[in-house]
Amino acid sequence: MRVAAIGDVHIGVDSVGTFQPGLAAIADDADVLVLAGDLTKCGTVEEAELFVDELDDVTVPIVAVLGNHDHHADRPHEVSEVLRERGIIVLEGTSTILELHGHRLGVAGVKGFGGGFADTAASAFGEHEMKAFVRHTEVVAAQLADELQRLADAGCDHRVALLHYAPIADTVAGERREIYPFLGSQMLGEAIDDAGADLAVHGHAHSGIEHGTTPGGVPVRNVALPVIGCAYRVYVLGDVDDRDVAMAGRVGSEARYDGSD
């Protein structure tokens, strides 16, 4: 099962045609494309329409969450509708199951929110506004755990947690520590560990790093465009079949598959 992932493409009126060429051959590389939010620059309907135009050549299923940029114009529902009209499955506190090559891939998606990590995490203490900030993350983290559990109960072969905000500190390393609380939350990582997943994908931290792991051992990948530096990164889940081997061996500095079973 080959999952291509990308986030933070920030499409605007000045970026028409910049994303499409990189996606042209994605069907050769992956079985599904997941989008980790910040698809638009400022969250306008016009930008959402420009974004879906960039996907003209993509024939594999697409699953997305929105990011904070996609909320900036206060029209997230309309942005989501533009994506859905293109056939993109848009998740927010929800999940979907895709039947791909005889396997069931479950994707649970939330945008997520901030709060910070470990010793620098915010607490729901004091002013109403501070409580509201933390409790919003508590709510979306609970939704993520519930949806991942629902996918487990449904017997999915593979489960992916799709977020915009980071669930761990590892993959935001490189950002200024002062802004960690605005880049993600430990609560999201705890939700992933509680319910389990084969892979967690996020964006948002442009100066972070690609690879990390939750405290419970779930691989986490930061696929923000500035981090991965290309139109998508492909992750191979589960048993490695001939098609996956071909992809994993196509080049390989990133491929950890060594040719043995």
Added chain:
Amino acid sequence: MNAGPTPVEHLLTRISDALALDGRVGELGLDVHEEAGSIGRRIVVSGHVSTAERKHAITAVVGEVLAAHDDDAEVIDRTMVTVAGRPDGGGEVV
């Protein structure tokens, strides 16, 4: 007390806000800091932007904030444009 020059800490915050909120750039999270130049002060912007147009707009947006505060610091743009080409690496088995 008379109002003097805007303290640099406040100025940097206003520049960061402008880079996020001005539609010509619209990039949140760019690094903005002050350096001493060979002649005067420099305001340096670094990080990643998605298009060349946004990169080109950075100097103008920062310059407008500085002008509004009667600040003659030089603007240095060290941002990079990220191109979204097809990956040249293989997939990673996780």
